[in-house]
Amino acid sequence: MSDTNHAPDRRNFVTKAAAVVVGGLISVVAPVAGLFTVFDPLRRKSDTRGLVRVASLASLPESGEPRKFPVLDTLIDAWNKTENVPVGSVYLQKTGDNTVRVLNSVCPHLGCSVGYNASSHGYFCPCHRSSFALDGAIADPKSPSPRGMDELEAIVKDGEVWVKFQNFRKGSPDKIPV
Ligand code: FES
Structure with missing residues (x-):
């Protein structure tokens, strides 16, 4: 063949x-x-997953005076990834060599922006006159806010403050994530 x-x-x-x-x-x-x-x-760095880098620890006063910072996150939908989107703001307060207290700057009453008053060492909401202590607790019992300012989870890693940024239901005595 x-x-x-x-x-x-x-x-x-x-x-x-x-x-x-x-x-x-x-x-x-x-x-x-x-x-x-x-x-x-x-495979990812698990200790900062779900957290947003907000500021360096060195940028916070040693005196424990709080500083306000914007929170910028990366938003991802089905088609787009947008970096550095402002999603809120927080007060950072240095509480130790490597520890911080983080408070959401939104008033738990109806959502106004809470200010810090250096002369009284406390927070004050101008909308309906709620006042809060440095740890976020209600300072004046006549404050209409049903709860203290919302504290957020955070870690300090390599000199940077990472925050688990969250908002919570307004007008509720309970801290309910939204
Ligand atoms: S919104 Fe802050 S006291 Fe009402």
């Missing part, structure tokens, strides 16, 4: 072999890619 009679068989064999190789590669690569997806959180 001539060699030309074997050509279609050879082509068929090569095609089938290529299909087996490609199929094999897909069956190996797909599960490995899946494992990367499943274990992706383990």
Whole structure:
């Protein structure tokens, strides 16, 4: 039999072999890619996941005077990733060598912006005259705010303050995340 009679068989064999190789590669690569997806959180720095870097610890006065900072986050939807979007603001107060107190600057009464009064060492909401102590507790019992200022979770890592920024339901005595 001539060699030309074997050509279609050879082509068929090569095609089938290529299909087996490609199929094999897909069956190996797909599960490995899946494992990367499943274990992706383990590959990230887990201690700052869900936190936003707000300021350096060195920018806070040693005296314990609070400073107000904007909170800029990265927002991601199905199509876009937008960095440095203002999502709120917080007061940072240095409470120790490596510790901070973080208060959301939004008034828990109806959502006005709370100011800091250096002369009285406390916070004051100008809208309906709620006042708060340095730790965020209600200072004047006549304050209409149903709860103290909302303290937020935070860590200090490599000299930077990272905050778990959250807003809470206004007008409620309970701190309910929204
Ligand atoms: S909004 Fe702050 S006291 Fe009403």
